Amino acid sequence: MEGKDLRKAGLKVTLPRLKILEILESSDTARHLSAEDIYRTLLDSNEDIGLATVYRVLTQFEAAGLVTRHHFEDGMAVFELNQGTHHDHIVCLDCGRVEEFVDSGIEERQNAVAQRLGFAIRDHSLIMYGHCRRADCPHRGKSNKNS
Amino acid sequence: MEGKDLRKAGLKVTLPRLKILEILESSDTARHLSAEDIYRTLLDSNEDIGLATVYRVLTQFEAAGLVTRHHFEDGMAVFELNQGTHHDHIVCLDCGRVEEFVDSGIEERQNAVAQRLGFAIRDHSLIMYGHCRRADCPHRGKSNKNS
DNA sequence: TTTGCTGCAAATGCTTTGCATGTAG
DNA sequence: CTACATGCAAAGCATTTGCAGCAAA
Numbered sequence: 001m002e003g004k005d006l007r008k009a010g011l012k013v014t015l016p017r018l019k020i021l022e023i024l025e026s027s028d029t030a031r032h033l034s035a036e037d038i039y040r041t042l043l044d045s046n047e048d049i050g051l052a053t054v055y056r057v058l059t060q061f062e063a064a065g066l067v068t069r070h071h072f073e074d075g076m077a078v079f080e081l082n083q084g085t086h087h088d089h090i091v092c093l094d095c096g097r098v099e100e101f102v103d104s105g106i107e108e109r110q111n112a113v114a115q116r117l118g119f120a121i122r123d124h125s126l127i128m129y130g131h132c133r134r135a136d137c138p139h140r141g142k143s144n145k146n147s
Numbered sequence: 148m149e150g151k152d153l154r155k156a157g158l159k160v161t162l163p164r165l166k167i168l169e170i171l172e173s174s175d176t177a178r179h180l181s182a183e184d185i186y187r188t189l190l191d192s193n194e195d196i197g198l199a200t201v202y203r204v205l206t207q208f209e210a211a212g213l214v215t216r217h218h219f220e221d222g223m224a225v226f227e228l229n230q231g232t233h234h235d236h237i238v239c240l241d242c243g244r245v246e247e248f249v250d251s252g253i254e255e256r257q258n259a260v261a262q263r264l265g266f267a268i269r270d271h272s273l274i275m276y277g278h279c280r281r282a283d284c285p286h287r288g289k290s291n292k293n294s
Numbered sequence: 295t296t297t298g299c300t301g302c303a304a305a306t307g308c309t310t311t312g313c314a315t316g317t318a319g
Numbered sequence: 320c321t322a323c324a325t326g327c328a329a330a331g332c333a334t335t336t337g338c339a340g341c342a343a344a
Contacts, residue, residue: 012298012343035334050301055334057299071218073272076333090266099264105256113248114275119237121277125220128261130268159318161324182309197326202309204324222334223308 009064016049020057024067024081032070032078032089032098073129088126095137156211163196167204171214171228179217179225179236179245219245220276235273242284 002021003013011017023041024033033041035058039051058079061067067079072091078098086107087100106126114121131137149168150160158164170188171180180188182205186198205226208214214226219238225245233254234247253273261268278284 014299014343016300048301052302052335053300056336059335071220071222073218075218090261090264090268092266093269099266101260101264103256103260106253106260109250109252109256110273110275113250113253114237114277117237117246117248118280119239119246119275119277120280121237121275122240123277124273124275126257126271126273128257128266128268128271130261130266130270133265133267159323161318163325195326199310199327200325203311206310 005066009060009066011060011064015047016053017057019045019047019049020054020061021066021081024079032080034076034078036076038079070125070127072127088128090128090130092132092134092137093129094131095134097132097134097137099132152213156207156213158207158211162194163200164204166192166194166196167201167208168213168228171226179227181223181225183223185226217272217274219274235275237275237277239279239281239284240276241278242281244279244281244284246279 002025003018005021006013006017019042020038023038024031035051035054038058039049039054042049042054058067058069062069062079065082067081070078070080070089072078072089085102087102088106090099090101091097092099110124111121149172150165152168153160153164166189167185170185171178182198182201185205186196186201189196189201205214205216209216209226212229214228217225217227217236219225219236232249234249235253237246237248238244239246257271258268
């Protein structure tokens with residue numbers, strides 16, 4: 001299936017890469033996984049894949065444009081499958097849930113600002129942090145991520 | 148002078164803290180320093196202050212609201228003296244220069260988005276990365292910071 | 295077969311911490 | 320004098336890398 005994507009990226013189609021791709025695809029709700037998250041998921045699936053490989057594969061995927069790496073405030077990097085559409089993020093400080101959004105107005109004004117300051121923008125990152133109002137969000141003060 | 152700020156923050160007025168505060172204040176152009184930057188500046192001033200202390204002091208300053216910690220893409224954290232006014236950042240990928248800006252339109256739309264998604268925003272971070280067009284900016288591919 | 299991939303363990307780089315000493319209040 | 324600060328060295332954590340063995344094409 002998505003072995004094609006790997007080929008196109010100049011990467012051999014191997015089990016670790018397919019598995020990791022699969023995990024990134026299947027995580028519908030919280031599609032923003034750290035290397036550790038993915039590693040643990042692999043262990044749970046009885047896959048014998050090392051953490052170093054997870055990092056290597058994710059780095060390669062990033063270089064190939066398959067995934068994007070984000071640095072949220074907690075330090076640990078999270079990876080997200082690229083679906084072509086650009087979007088920004090809003091992170092719940094209580095439950096760690098991540099929502100995505102696009103606001104064309106924000107995008108426009110960003111470009112205007114960049115132009116005014118004489119910058120040729122190559123990339124940008126907008127992340128808002130706050131408290132969501134979902135019923136299942138535990139307001140425990142400290143964030144507890146991964147489901 | 149700013150010993151007051153320290154007192155108000157519940158921190159004893161010590162040489163390391165004053166010196167670090169001073170360094171953060173005096174860096175007019177590139178006011179976004181990493182712990183290492185500050186440490187080296189201290190060494191250059193023949194101050195005998197350990198790197199661990201720099202980190203401890205900066206962390207305390209952050210907790211006290213005196214400085215803000217930013218995580219730009221290169222991983223290393225940078226610290227900026229808080230001057231009350233909120234602003235976002237645009238970073239040059241070539242020379243590492245950081246410009247600050249505020250766009251009320253962006254702020255407004257951010258709030259609108261947050262409200263629409265049911266989030267109570269506590270904080271946000273908008274950073275743009277690009278190439279500036281300054282004469283003294285070396286387009287050397289890799290970023291070379293500190294003056 | 296040949297090149298590239300993997301696992302493991304060791305190394306890295308930034309940041310934090312334990313502990314004995316020093317110093318502000 | 321007492322509590323908090325500091326310096327140093329060692330620890331911690333996420334991430335990267337070296338290397339010998341393995342697997343895809």
